[in-house]
Structures are given as C-alpha cells and as structure tokens.
Amino acid sequence: MVFRGGVSRLVLAAAFGMGLTGSAMAEDEIIIGGALSLTGVQAPLDEAGLKGAEVAVKALNDQGGLLGKKIKLINIDGKSDPVTVGNNAINVIDQGAELVIAPCDFDFGGPASREAQNANIVGISTCASDPLYSSWSLGDKQFTLSMWNTAMGATAAEYAFKERGWKSAYVVTDQFIAYTKSLSKYFTQHFKDLGGEVVLEDAYTQGAQDFSAQLARLQALPEKPDVIFISSYMPDLGTIIRAIREVGITTPIMGGDSYDDPSLFEALGERFGNEIYFVGHTWMGAEAHPDMGKFIELYKAQHGSEPDTSFVATGWDTVMLMAQAVKIAGSTDGAAVAKALEENEFDLLTGKLSYSNAELGHQPNKSAALIGISGGKPSFLGWRRAESQPAP
Amino acid sequence: MAVYVQFLIDVLSLGSLYALMALGLVIVYGILKLVNFAYGELIMVAGYSLFLLGGTPLPWLVMAAIAVLMAIGAGIATEYAAFRPVRSKSVTAVLITSFAFSTLLQNAALLFISPRARTVPLPDIFSDTVVLGGATIPLRNILTIVAAAIMLAIFSFIMKKTVLGLAMRAAATKFTMARMLGIPANLVITSAFALSGLLAGVVSLFWLGRIGSVVPGIGLEPLLVAFIATVIGGMRSLQGAVVGGFLLALIVTTFNYSLPPELLKFRDAFTFSLVILILLWRPDGLIKGPATGQRT
Numbered sequence: 297m298v299f300r301g302g303v304s305r306l307v308l309a310a311a312f313g314m315g316l317t318g319s320a321m322a323e324d325e326i327i328i329g330g331a332l333s334l335t336g337v338q339a340p341l342d343e344a345g346l347k348g349a350e351v352a353v354k355a356l357n358d359q360g361g362l363l364g365k366k367i368k369l370i371n372i373d374g375k376s377d378p379v380t381v382g383n384n385a386i387n388v389i390d391q392g393a394e395l396v397i398a399p400c401d402f403d404f405g406g407p408a409s410r411e412a413q414n415a416n417i418v419g420i421s422t423c424a425s426d427p428l429y430s431s432w433s434l435g436d437k438q439f440t441l442s443m444w445n446t447a448m449g450a451t452a453a454e455y456a457f458k459e460r461g462w463k464s465a466y467v468v469t470d471q472f473i474a475y476t477k478s479l480s481k482y483f484t485q486h487f488k489d490l491g492g493e494v495v496l497e498d499a500y501t502q503g504a505q506d507f508s509a510q511l512a513r514l515q516a517l518p519e520k521p522d523v524i525f526i527s528s529y530m531p532d533l534g535t536i537i538r539a540i541r542e543v544g545i546t547t548p549i550m551g552g553d554s555y556d557d558p559s560l561f562e563a564l565g566e567r568f569g570n571e572i573y574f575v576g577h578t579w580m581g582a583e584a585h586p587d588m589g590k591f592i593e594l595y596k597a598q599h600g601s602e603p604d605t606s607f608v609a610t611g612w613d614t615v616m617l618m619a620q621a622v623k624i625a626g627s628t629d630g631a632a633v634a635k636a637l638e639e640n641e642f643d644l645l646t647g648k649l650s651y652s653n654a655e656l657g658h659q660p661n662k663s664a665a666l667i668g669i670s671g672g673k674p675s676f677l678g679w680r681r682a683e684s685q686p687a688p
Numbered sequence: 689m690a691v692y693v694q695f696l697i698d699v700l701s702l703g704s705l706y707a708l709m710a711l712g713l714v715i716v717y718g719i720l721k722l723v724n725f726a727y728g729e730l731i732m733v734a735g736y737s738l739f740l741l742g743g744t745p746l747p748w749l750v751m752a753a754i755a756v757l758m759a760i761g762a763g764i765a766t767e768y769a770a771f772r773p774v775r776s777k778s779v780t781a782v783l784i785t786s787f788a789f790s791t792l793l794q795n796a797a798l799l800f801i802s803p804r805a806r807t808v809p810l811p812d813i814f815s816d817t818v819v820l821g822g823a824t825i826p827l828r829n830i831l832t833i834v835a836a837a838i839m840l841a842i843f844s845f846i847m848k849k850t851v852l853g854l855a856m857r858a859a860a861t862k863f864t865m866a867r868m869l870g871i872p873a874n875l876v877i878t879s880a881f882a883l884s885g886l887l888a889g890v891v892s893l894f895w896l897g898r899i900g901s902v903v904p905g906i907g908l909e910p911l912l913v914a915f916i917a918t919v920i921g922g923m924r925s926l927q928g929a930v931v932g933g934f935l936l937a938l939i940v941t942t943f944n945y946s947l948p949p950e951l952l953k954f955r956d957a958f959t960f961s962l963v964i965l966i967l968l969w970r971p972d973g974l975i976k977g978p979a980t981g982q983r984t
Binding site for chain 2: 334335336337339340343344471496497498499501503504505506508509510512513515516530531532534535538539542543544557558559560562563564567568604605
C-alpha cells in the first residue's frame with residue numbers, strides 16, 4: 297500500500313510536470329475515464345461493466361449528449377492490479393476525464409477513486425460493495441453504485457430468517473478479498489441479531505479447488521443446518537456448491553452478487569442447481585425495471601449478442617447516474633456533481649438509489665434483487681430492502 | 689470410521705492429481721534443468737478444448753481424447769515457441785520466453801473466448817457418488833485414483849522398458865554424454881514436452897471435473913502445486929515428484945481437516961512452514977535423483 301501510494305504520487309507529479317494541457321482541450325466533449333480491468337481476476341466483473349457503459353454512452357450521444365456536448369469514454373485496462381489501476385486513472389484524468397469509472401471492487405477500484413479525489417472529480421465504482429468503498433476512506437466525491445455488503449448480507453439474512461424461517465446456518469467464507477470476507481461477516485452478524493444460530497463457520501481459499509475437508513465437517517455436524525451461506529467467487533464457487541450437492545446435501549444455499557454468473561448456472565445444471573438463492577444487483581428482465589428491455593435491445597445492437605450477466609447493467613447505470621447528476625448540477629464540477637448525487641434519488645436499472653451525505657460515508661440506500669436458482673435456471677423473486685442493517 | 693475413509697480417499701485422489709502434475713513438470717526439468725512456467729496453460733488449453741467441444745454431439749470420451757491431444761500439442765508448441773530458439777543460449781531467456789508463452793496463451797483465451805468462466809462438459813459418472821465404509825464419496829475421486837495408477841504404470845513402462853524412455857533418462861543424467869552417444873537431442877526434448885502435455889491433459893479432465901468450468905487463469909494453482917511437490921520430492925527425481933505430490937496432498941488435507949476454522953485461513957502459511965522444515969532437513973528434496981549433469 298505504502299509502495300503503491302509512493303509510486304502513484306511520483307507518476308502524478310510527473311504528469312503535472314508535463315503540463316496541465318489535458319483538461320483544456322475538451323471543449324465540445326465530456327470525457328468519462330475508466331480504469332476497468334479487462335484482464336486478470338477482476339475482468340469477469342469489469343469487462344461486463346465496461347460493455348454496459350459503452351452502450352450507455354452511445355445511447356446518451358444519440359439523444360444529443362450531455363449539456364450539449366458529446367460524451368467520450370476512455371478506458372485503459374487496469375489489469376486487475378491496484379497500482380496499474382491507479383496509474384491508469386491518472387492517465388485518463390490527464391487526458392481530460394471529468395468523471396471516473398472505477399473497477400468493481402474496493403481492493404481494485406479504490407486506487408482509481410483516490411486519484412479521482414486527488415483531481416477533485418467524481419469517481420463511481422460500478423459495483424464495489426465493501427463498506428470500505430465510502431467517502432470516509434476515499435473522499436467526499438467518491439461513490440459506489442452497489443449497495444454495501446451490510447445491505448447485501450442483511451437482505452440475505454432477513455430472507456432466510458424471516459421469509460423462510462431458517463433458524464440455523466452454516467457459513468463458508470472465501471478468504472480471497474475484502475468483498476468475500478465482509479459479506480459473510482455482515483450476514484452472520486445480522487442473522488444472529490435476528491435470533492438465528494450459526495452452527496459452524498468455515499474458511500476456504502480461492503484457487504484451492506478442494507472443498508473435501510470442509511465438506512467432511514459439514515457432514516459430521518450433529519444437527520443439519522437449515523441454510524448454507526457461501527461467500528465466494530467463480531470459478532471456485534461452482535466447485536463448492538457442486539461438492540455439497542454431489543454428496544446428496546439438498547439444504548438451501550445462499551450468497552451474494554458473485555452468484556450472478558451464467559457459468560455458475562451452467563456448471564450446476566439441472567441436477568445441482570436447485571434451492572439456491574442470492575442477493576444481486578438486478579434482473580435482466582422487464583420484471584425488474586420497465587426500461588430493461590430497451591437496454592437489452594441497445595446492448596444487442598451494439599455488441600451483437602445478449603448480455604451474459606446482469607453486471608452489464610451496473611456499467612449502464614454508472615454512466616446514466618453520472619449523466620443525471622451532471623444534468624442536475626449543470627456542470628461536471630466535482631463538488632457540484634457530488635452534491636447532486638447526495639441530494640437526489642435516482643431511478644436505475646439496478647433499483648432506486650440515494651446516497652447519505654459525505655459525513656455518513658456516502659452509504660448507498662438501495663433495493664436489492666433477490667434471485668433464486670431452480671433446475672439450473674435463475675428466476676427473479678422480487679426486490680427486497682432490509683429493514684435494518686449492521687453498522688459497517 | 690466414515691471420516692477416516694473419507695480422509696484417505698481425499699488424500700489419495702488429491703495426491704494422484706498432484707503427483708501427475710508434478711511428474712509433468714519434472715520430466716521437462718530433468719532434461720533441460722529449466723522449469724516450464726507455461727505448464728499450467730496446458731491444463732487451460734485442454735479445458736478450453738473441452739468447452740469448445742461441449743456443443744458438439746460427440747461422446748464425452750472422444751471429447752476428452754481430443755482435449756488431451758490438444759494439451760500434448762500445446763506442450764510440443766511450448767517447446768518449439770519458447771524453448772528451442774533460445775534454450776542453448778541463456779537460462780534467463782528461457783525463463784522469460786516460457787513466461788511470455790504462458791501470458792500469450794492466457795491472453796488469447798481472454799481475448800477470443802471470455803474472461804468469464806466457461807462450463808466444460810462432464811460425464812454423468814463424474815457427479816455420481818458411492819457409499820464406502822459409511823462415507824458418501826464422489827465416484828470421481830475413485831476414478832481419479834484409478835486413472836492416476838494407470839498413468840503412473842504407463843509412464844514407468846515408457847521410462848523403463850522403451851528405448852525412448854532410456855534415452856530420456858540418459859539425457860536427464862548427463863545430456864552432453866547422451867548426445868555424444870548419438871541420442872538425438874531434439875527428439876528427446878520434444879518427447880519430454882509431449883509426455884508433459886499428456887500428463888497435464890489427463891490431470892485437466894479430473895481437475896476440471898471438480899470445478900465444472902474453466903477460466904483463463906486456471907493453470908496457476910496446478911503450476912504452483914507441481915512446483916512445490918517437485919521441490920519437496922526432489923527436483924531431479926521422477927519418483928520424487930510422485931512422492932512429493934502425495935506428501936503435499938497429505939499435508940494440505942491434514943491441515944484442512946484438523947485446523948480450526950479461525951486458523952484455516954492461514955493454511956498455506958502452515959503448509960509452507962512445513963515445506964521449509966522438510967527442506968531444511970533434506971535440502972535436495974526427499975529423493976535424490978541422479979547426479980546432475982551440465983545443462984544442454
């Protein structure tokens with residue numbers, strides 16, 4: 297971290313040394329800069345977000361642009377490396393970016409937001425959900441489009457405990473990144489607050505591809521849990537669920553937005569893809585939002601295929617959120633756009649969204665989509681909003 | 689009782705895969721004294737071959753055979769692209785080219801397929817279970833052990849009873865001498881890469897069988913596992929690679945079973961501490977191979 301800060305400050309100094317011509321040249325266009333990762337572990341989430349963002353930029357330009365100017369999107373591959381992400385953010389800001397799209401995670405997206413903050417412009421992560429993605433840690437002009445894990449975990453806990461009456465849970469936490477760890481933490485905390493019992497908390501490490509020992513412990517439990525909560529990432533998420541289902545355990549399984557991946561549904565198939573529920577960002581159908589059909593049409597026209605995950609909607613929403621806030625603010629000035637984001641409610645494909653003020657961390661107030669998997673096919677169970685949330 | 693059966697099967701099935709992975713790495717290392725860092729990508733190639741064949745009406749065994757052939761092809765391609773042009777010049781150059789080839793393959797998968805996981809077709813038998821001594825065990829784990837035993841038998845037959853195997857063992861002991869006695873260097877090296885690809889291909893079927901899908905970075909863990917297993921077992925010994933693979937699986941599984949969940953997140957730290965202890969006790973690995981010769 298210290299090393300990263302040092303390097304990027306050095307590069308920043310060099311960028312300033314070379315002159316501040318960048319922001320002056322864009323008179324008739326508004327540049328949105330991105331450092332989304334198209335390679336590495338972060339690529340599955342960021343590539344989808346970027347594709348959605350591209351569709352949004354084209355849609356806005358077809359309608360006449362923003363504040364009478366054309367929008368231009370410049371993204372430089374962040375390579376799933378925090379240092380590269382930070383340097384690329386500096387690069388796009390130097391090219392005149394007035395708004396920054398940050399990668400979909402605190403560990404990888406944070407550096408882009410910090411550079412946006414240093415340049416006094418608004419940065420929004422497409423779907424970082426760790427509560428670390430807040431104005432507290434990143435600055436008063438930084439936001440995330442996603443609900444926090446406090447909301448994601450609480451929504452899952454309330455669905456399990458209140459709607460389904462599941463009283464005992466077995467929790468598996470992938471020790472991979474801040475996201476996987478904090479999601480389990482808030483689920484466990486809220487599930488206990490509601491009166492549920494967590495019978496066993498187990499750990500897993502992404503990449504190990506071996507769930508046998510955890511499975512042995514699960515099978516050895518004297519009393520079977522009512523629900524299994526797994527916070528992990530693809531592809532290992534598929535391994536874990538398959539391993540559990542293979543030995544004939546049909547207990548309901550719950551998780552967060554990382555389940556929203558068609559390759560998971562396929563990997564589980566008809567045989568193992570049952571009784572699985574997760575809290576995600578949205579559902580790619582008209583049930584979630586009346587404009588979803590229009591977005592999918594535009595997406596198909598631009599990219600030539602159906603979107604393969606709902607994460608594409610987070611990219612579209614990030615650009616649309618920026619555009620709406622800029623319209624309200626009447627300029628791309630960082631402070632004015634941040635104020636517009638704090639004071640208004642936005643109707644997005646991923647749900648209605650409003651933010652708390654900077655003192656309260658820019659906590660997103662947002663509904664969550666509840667999705668179930670049955671027979672290997674996902675279906676939309678409706679929007680949910682947790683009645684209360686654990687403190688971050 | 690049930691838990692012991694489960695433990696035993698887990699160790700043996702994981703160990704079988706680790707041993708085959710390690711063997712694939714060490715067979716090239718033995719001759720060239722160079723680690724092939726593009727080794728993990730052979731598994732990726734086999735995985736994506738399976739994915740691409742997934743839509744076809746071919747029976748699974750045919751798909752699997754093609755996937756293994758693709759891995760062998762990729763192994764030979766590694767030799768031609770990354771090793772042969774520079775191998776006689778500098779060790780550093782080969783290190784870089786093998787890394788470069790690995791990155792090239794990974795990025796090709798990213799670019800032409802997708803960064804998102806892709807599902808591979810699996811036979812139904814991989815998802816069935818059997819009850820053994822009171823424990824429910826995936827049949828795939830038993831198949832893994834059987835397949836590994838067959839592979840090891842074939843491998844040891846090739847190495848011990850055929851001329852090619854003899855040539856390869858000779859080359860691994862003292863390459864210059866072997867060449868002077870008329871063993872064609874390129875043939876031996878290409879064969880080593882092909883065998884390495886065969887092992888990786890077979891491993892990939894069972895490794896992907898656990899996961900159900902393939903991603904561009906799938907090869908990292910197998911490469912790491914194979915590398916550690918060979919270091920424990922002895923970098924110059926084929927038996928050592930097998931022993932190292934099983935031992936690593938035993939260590940990993942034992943920690944998985946015995947560490948409390950709070951400590952489980954530090955499992956790799958425990959594993960590597962133990963590996964360090966083993967190396968302090970046996971700096972050359974558990975089994976010392978033939979005295980090393982000069983690099984080609």
